[in-house]
Amino acid sequence: MQSIVVIGAGMGGLAAALRLAHQGFKVTVLDKQARPGGRSSVIEENGFRVDRGPTILVMKSAFDETYQALGLDINQRLDFVRLDPNYRVYFHDDTYVDLYADIDRMAQEVEKIEPGAARGLDRFLKASERKYALGMDFVDRNYDHITDLMNPAAGVKLLATRSYERLYDQVGSFFKSDKLQKAFSFHSMFLGLSPFDALAMYSLITYADLALGMWYPKGGIYSIIEDMLTIADDLGVTIRTNAPVQQIVIENGRAVGVRLESGEFIAADLVVSNADLPYTYRCLVPPQYRRDYPDSRLDQMQYSCSGYLLYLGVDKTYSHLQHQALYFSEDYRANLDAIFATKTLPDEPSFHLNVPTVTDPSLAPDGHSLLYLLAPMPNLTAPIDWQKTAPLVREQLLTQLERIVDPELRQHIVWEREYTPLDFQQDINAVYGTAFGSLAQGFFQSAYFRPHNKARDIEGLYFVGQGTYPGIGMPMVLISAKLLTERIVAEWL
Ligand SMILES: Cc1cc2nc3c(=O)[nH]c(=O)nc-3n(C[C@H](O)[C@H](O)[C@H](O)COP(=O)(O)OP(=O)(O)OC[C@H]3O[C@@H](n4cnc5c(N)ncnc54)[C@H](O)[C@@H]3O)c2cc1C
Incomplete structure (x- = not known):
């Protein structure tokens, strides 16, 4: 049985561990912290239990698919509640608008802020839906060559949605009111981008948030991590906390395991890093092996x-x-x-x-x-x-x-x-203390242009989580685990 060490028990690292174990690999997950979960961790004190990071669960299909791939049904194991309204948006002048999942109710709400805005909402949602449908084609795929990005039909259709414009400006073409422009443009911030700089393409996230439904698992987001830990146990995955990795050990250009800060060496056939990718290269890979990501390149990347x-x-x-x-x-x-x-x-x-x-x-x-x-x-x-x-x-x-x-x-x-x-x-070990993910998701750090989930310069080293494609956010890191598993199964089984 081939062995894999996963550095980091974030949601992406855990999802990868489960999928790989399900495929028959012997998996060990190492995390530097006392509790697994990474950015999706929890604080439990004095009778309070609060999710430390993510609270907005959208694109639930990515969660459903993760469990289905393991032969499980997430809805049988966790109790999901659909939130409605998705958000209440407060403004500086003590007014607010409720953005309901029910589009007719949302339309009534926006009319209160800007008479006539219901038509703008309808046009905005339809345009965002098109961007979502076209954009997802570039999200759920592994990249090897730049030609993998080529999809002339989708490209032409995307141009027709004016995805190349700035997000905030384009939202302004649907809503006149400053309040609604704020309410329908801020989402790109979660990808580390200002809506004044982000491409209008990213209104696809607004669409996912508002139209596809927002969910809450009883017990909070951390209940998903806890359930993943239970499944890990069932699948025989070893999870070690308080186990900071100091170095990925490379011999003759091939990853052969990791060395912990304690000095312990853990041998593995393959190494997967779920830690921030720029941190992984800078701190865990010895400089002589960093042909693709030397410090000079990491310094030039755009951080969230x-x-x-x-x-x-x-x-x-x-x-x-x-x-x-x-x-x-x-x-x-x-x-x-x-x-x-x-x-x-x-x-x-x-x-x-x-x-x-x-x-x-x-x-x-x-x-x-x-x-x-x-x-x-x-x-x-x-x-x-x-x-x-x-x-x-x-x-x-x-x-x-x-x-x-x-x-x-x-x-x-x-x-x-x-x-x-x-x-x-x-x-x-978040590079520059970045919150949602390390690398901002501008055009040149997305899809083919985002660091790939396989190191080109080191055999047997792979990546999973927000640092690689598709990118930042819980659904994205779950898709990242799927893509990684497909790649490793194709290359090693
Ligand atoms: C405040 C906040 C709010 C967010 N809100 C949302 C939201 O509402 N919805 C949403 O979908 N997403 C949200 N996100 C983003 C989402 O949480 C992340 O994109 C996602 O959880 C990242 O998962 P990951 O698998 O990449 O790993 P991470 O969570 O980044 O975990 C990486 C793990 O690697 C470990 N590690 C690092 N270095 C080492 C080492 N040397 N040795 C061993 N272990 C190491 C770390 O301890 C950590 O556990 C939010 C994030 C934050 C912080």
């Missing part, structure tokens, strides 16, 4: 943004809150430019507010709520001292929460934790 997270346990429940919400600051452009262009601290951060106890009270003690706040921030290439800055951002977020949630919120906080760009760097 980071984020400041605040998790609050409060001794109250709030019937006026929705499960998912966003707050947009008045000057959207200034906020995004600070994060992506000038790399400075935003004056007034926009943020994502997740209140999972609205759907699942079991995540907090009786009569309590959990509030998760995520404010996108510049990554650590910005000269921001997070020791000094974190308390200021916390203060800004609490001030906004007093307007949205409860004027007396501070008196009700009974538990809190925060997570800064420094933590992403330290815990996950």
Whole structure:
């Protein structure tokens, strides 16, 4: 039986381990942290259980397919609830709009903000649906040669959707109101791109978010990781935590195993890295073997943004809150430019507010709520001292929460934790403390142009997760595990 070591127990690393074990490989997963999950980890303290990273589950078909490939049904094992509305979007002037999964209801909502916007919504969703259908053709495939990118028919159709325009500008052709332009353009931020720079192509994510449904697994996102760990056990996958890998050991141009920081050597026929890909090359591969990714190339790559997270346990429940919400600051452009262009601290951060106890009270003690706040921030290439800055951002977020949630919120906080760009760097080895994924997903870091899941310069070294294609986000890393498995099975079985 051929052996595989997977470095990293993120969602992509675990999915790859399960699929490869199911194919008959002997798999060992090593993670530096005490708990598996990586960016999709959890904090459990004082009766509160809060997902540390992802909270928005879209493209559920990628989750269903992962389990089907293992001969399992995810819906038999986990209890999914469909969220409706998908989001409540708050604006600076104390107004809000609810973006319902039901398109007719969403249309009524946008009409309240901009009379006549229902027609724009209909056109926007149809155009985004086309981009989604065409774009997915480039997502779910392995790349070897640039010709794999060639699909003249899809290319021509994509041109017809004006996918080459800037996302924010194109959204402006569907909605006149500044509020709706914000609400329908921000999604590219999750791929590490400002909507002012991102291609209009990326409205396909907005489509996936709004039209394909948003789901919540009871117990939170981490319940998926926990279930994957149960399956790993059933399949005989060995998972070792507190096992930081120091080096991928290469002999005669071939990966032969890994050396842990403890000095222990673990031999393997193949090595798969789920750790950030630029970090893997820079820190785990000896320089003499890095023909494809020397430091000079890694330095030139475009890195994604980071984020400041605040998790609050409060001794109250709030019937006026929705499960998912966003707050947009008045000057959207200034906020995004600070994060992506000038790399400075935003004056007034926009943020994502997740209140999972609205759907699942079991995540907090009786009569309590959990509030998760995520404010996108510049990554650590910005000269921001997070020791000094974190308390200021916390203060800004609490001030906004007093307007949205409860004027007396501070008196009700009974538990809190925060997570800064420094933590992403330290815990996950996230390059420049990037949050959602390391490499921003601009055109030249997507599909064929994104680092491939197989190292060209080192035999037997592979990649899975957000650093390779298709890219950032839970559904994408699950597809990445599928593509990797297809490749390894084709090459080694
Ligand atoms: C705050 C936040 C919010 C997000 N929101 C969403 C969302 O709502 N929806 C969505 O779909 N996605 C979201 N994402 C993105 C999503 O979580 C990630 O893209 C995805 O989870 C990345 O998974 P991965 O498999 O690439 O591995 P990662 O989660 O990046 O895990 C990599 C693992 O490698 C380990 N590792 C690193 N170096 C070593 C080493 N030397 N030795 C051993 N182990 C090592 C790390 O400890 C880590 O466990 C969010 C991310 C964050 C941080």
